[in-house]
Amino acid sequence: MTSRSLLAMLAVWALLSGPAAAQTSNPEAWSRVKAPIWSSLVAGVAAAAPGILGINERDAACAPCGSTAVPTFDRWAIRPPVSGWSLASDVALVGLGTALTADIARQDNGLRRSAVMVESVAWTFALTQVTKALVARKRPVLYTEAAGGAVDEVDAQRSFPSGHTAVAFALATGYWLDGAGHRTVAHWAALGGAAAIGAARVAAAAHFPSDVLAGAALGAATAVLVHEIRF
16 A cells, blocks of 8 residues: 555545535534544554654665465465556555545535544555565565665565455444445445455465454454544
C-alpha cells in the first residue's frame, strides 16, 4: 500500500462527502466526524514515523540472499518482480477503495460512516508501515538474480506485512460491518476483491504468502476495532 493510494481514497471521500455535509439540514454533520478525522491525522503522523526516525533504513546485506532462510511455506514465491501484476494490484486497490467509499458516503449518515472507514484504513496503513520497518523482512526480489537492482532500496526490506492486502481487508471488513442486517452481493464481492488483491501481490512477487496472510489479519482486525469503538 502506497501513500498515493491512501490519498486517492481520501480525495474520493472528500468529493463525495463534502457536498452532502454542506447541504445537510443537520448542523451537527461535521461535528460527528471530528473524532475520526483527528484520529486519521494522528495515524498519518504514526505512518511517517519510520521515515522520520530512519528505522532500519540501510542497504540489504546480501544481493542475492540465500533462500534457505526463507520458510518452506514461502519459498515457492521467490521469483523476479512481475510489473503487470503489481500495477493490477494498485489499480484494484484504488478501485476497491473508491467503490466502497462512494457507496457508503451516499447512504444515510454516510459522512460519518465513510469517515470511520477512512479512519480504519489510516490506522491500518500506519500499523503496516511501522511493522514493516521494525520487522525489516526482505522482499522476494532480494533472493533472485534481480537483487542487484533493489539492494539499495529501503522498500525492498519492507515485505512484512503486505500493505496492499491490509488496506484491502480493512476496506472490505469495514464495508461488511457497515452492511450488518442488509448485506448484498456487493459485500461478498468486496471480500473477494480484497482476497484477489492479496493474491496479486504474491503473483507480482512483491510479497510472500505469509506477508499477505498477516496483512489480511491486520486489516480485518483494525477495521473491527475501529468499528467497535465508533459504533
